[in-house]
Amino acid sequence: MPCQKREIRRADALRDKIIALDTKLAEDFKAQISVAPFLSRKIVSFQGNKDKPAYSWYKYKEAFSAELVTYFLGGYEGGVCGKVLDPFAGIGTTLFAANEQGISADGIELLPIGQEIINTRLLLEKDLTSSDTSTLERWGTCHPWKRFPERVPFSTFRITERAYPLETVDAIERYRGALQQEREKIQAILHLALLCVLESVSYTRKDGQYLRWDARSGKRRPGTKPFNKGEILTFDSAITAKLKEILRDVSDANIPATLFPVRHTPQEQGGRESEARLFKGSCLEVLPTLETGVYAAVMTSPPYCNRYDYTRTYALELAMLGLAHEDVSNLRQKMLSCTVENREKDLLKMSPQWAPFIEAANQQKLLQTIYAYLEHEKSAGTLNNNGIPRMVRGYFSEMACVIGECARVLRPNARLFMVNDNVRYAGVSISVDLILSDIAQALGFEVEKILVLPGKKGNSSQQMGAYGYVPLRKCVYVWRKR
Ligand SMILES: C[S@@+](CC[C@H](N)C(=O)[O-])C[C@H]1O[C@@H](n2cnc3c(N)ncnc32)[C@H](O)[C@@H]1O
Incomplete structure (x- = not known):
């Protein structure tokens, strides 16, 4: 059989295998997946903060709304009592919205613009x-x-x-x-x-x-x-x-009215007023330094696996904060891998304890087949960027470490809420929601719900042009530490 035909057959076989494994995983999580009509695109994005005092000062397009935090920390299944963590704090929506509920919160953020906004708001x-x-x-x-x-x-x-x-x-x-x-x-x-x-x-x-x-x-x-x-x-x-x-x-002394005003009194918090703390740096470095079993919830949204480069999008702000070209290049490498320029991080060198977390990603069959397919497409020269397989691999390995660390720092039965998008490369949809949930299950979480936003997200114009339109899910995952 001519070489080219054999390669096409192999790609077709890998794609079929991905579809079969994806269908099987969706079947496994059938009871947990549901469309959540209350999760509008507005509430899950910065749009929901547009008219909200203080939250609307800086337009951080990657932020979620304060209402979303209020809903999950205050209104969901009786709310949260105890300290909350956001390992990807952005401009601090989780921190400030949790504080409005009388809940203390810690955040970790690597990008200096997010750190600056949080610190100045704290000062104010x-x-x-x-x-x-x-x-x-x-x-x-x-x-x-x-x-x-x-x-x-x-x-x-x-x-x-x-x-x-x-x-x-x-x-x-x-x-x-x-x-x-x-x-x-x-x-x-x-x-x-x-x-x-x-x-x-x-x-x-x-x-x-x-x-x-x-x-x-x-x-x-x-x-x-x-x-x-x-x-x-x-x-x-x-x-x-x-x-x-x-x-x-x-x-305006009027503290912004919240959608779900369920405030915990200082008494409920052990007599303390709620407070927010920011850890500057990469969560891959900060998480291992946090105490085990102390957090009552994690509320977060990591970067999506979508090639968005925060260090480029926020370049004007980074320059104004005094960063030089090399600082920005170094920062890009420390960010969670989600751009084609990210090199592989030596995760085991960062923490030898992460071996089981990385193994959980390596054992995930759908993910491994996606890696094989992307590598195959890279060799065939059909990817629009050869950094895509490394980025996808880096994304899931690093996320497995973050998930493993979150399981460690959470109290038993505490919940983790995560907003994330599915993505599509080389014509194949990657069910980030199902894959991360499966990894989370292997790392000590029970998957309670995968809440899907009504209306599906589109694809990039490149994917649409080359492979046609396939709707992608945007979800909030609800996991509970076993
Ligand atoms: C989707 S945004 C989160 C926005 C946040 N929920 C808010 O409302 O502002 C993801 C954040 O993760 C940050 N980030 C990326 N890599 C990181 C890392 N290794 N450690 C900590 N933060 C990181 C990005 O700078 C970005 O602010």
């Missing part, structure tokens, strides 16, 4: 004096940066060069100069406001895997059509509006 929650408020009001009305003589430049690297109109660069540099005259707390708030407006005053738009560049910047990704993002705000109008918004939210 400690009482803001009337003198602080007047200073911020003065900034919003008198614009002291406009007349400020000294500019403080900010760093750029290749992908952030020429991101702003020249007059905007001048205004930002003066703003950075002027804010240095203020007390530390005010500086932090002014800096937060600056980070919140960068996208709106730039030539860029955050768009999934990368930044899109408006044609007015003079930059264009090869092979893409000219793009116009619409109005680019002037720095003065954007920052003034943002300062007003922040001031309004912090001075």
Whole structure:
């Protein structure tokens, strides 16, 4: 048989095997999978925070809504009593929404922009004096940066060069100069406001895997059509509006009303007020340092296995926070593998105790067949990027370690809630929900529910063009530690 035909047959056989194993796994979890009409796309995404004081300051597209956290920690099966953990804390939605319920929460976050937002919000929650408020009001009305003589430049690297109109660069540099005259707390708030407006005053738009560049910047990704993002705000109008918004939210003593206001009293928390703590760094490094059996729940959403590169999408903010090109490259390698550039992490070197976790991923039959298929497609030269098999393998091995660690730090019977998306590569749908649930079962969890969002998610345009449309599930997994 000619070589090419044999290869096509092998690919077909692997695809058939994937479909058969996927069907079998779906059958195994049939009793747990259900469509959850209350889980709208809005509540599971940042959209749900759009009008929510404080949560809406910084548009973190990858965030989930505070209502989702409130529902699972407060309203679901009697709620949670005890401390909560989010190993992928983002801008801290779990932390702040848990605190609103009177629940303490710890978060781990690696990306400096998420860390900065969380830390500044924590600072703001400690009482803001009337003198602080007047200073911020003065900034919003008198614009002291406009007349400020000294500019403080900010760093750029290749992908952030020429991101702003020249007059905007001048205004930002003066703003950075002027804010240095203020007390530390005010500086932090002014800096937060600056980070919140960068996208709106730039030539860029955050768009999934990368930044899109408006044609007015003079930059264009090869092979893409000219793009116009619409109005680019002037720095003065954007920052003034943002300062007003922040001031309004912090001075309104009205704590945001929650959908499911089930508050735990300090008495229920052992006499303590709820608090939020941030661990800066990779959860792969921080999780092993946490005590065993202390958390009452994990509420989280890891990066999806979808090639989205946070270090590129948030490049403007990372540059403003002072990171250089090499810092960003190093950061990319530390992130959970979800881009084609991620190299393999030496997980056993990070923690020899993870051998059983990695083995659980290696024993997952559907996953192993998906790996074999992707490797086959790589050798056949049909993948649009040869880094895809390594990324998928890295994603599931690292997630197995995170799941194993979460099982360790949770109390018996405590729940883990996880938002995640299924993905599709080389024409094959990867049931991330079923595979991770199967791994979780092997690592000490009982899979209580796989709650599917109504309406399915689409595929990338590449997948759609090459293989046609196949709907993908977006889910919230509910696992309980056995
Ligand atoms: C889907 S987002 C979570 C958003 C969060 N639920 C919120 O509402 O803001 C995933 C987060 O994981 C972070 N992340 C990626 N790799 C990480 C790692 N190894 N350790 C800790 N955080 C990581 C990303 O920076 C991102 O903020």
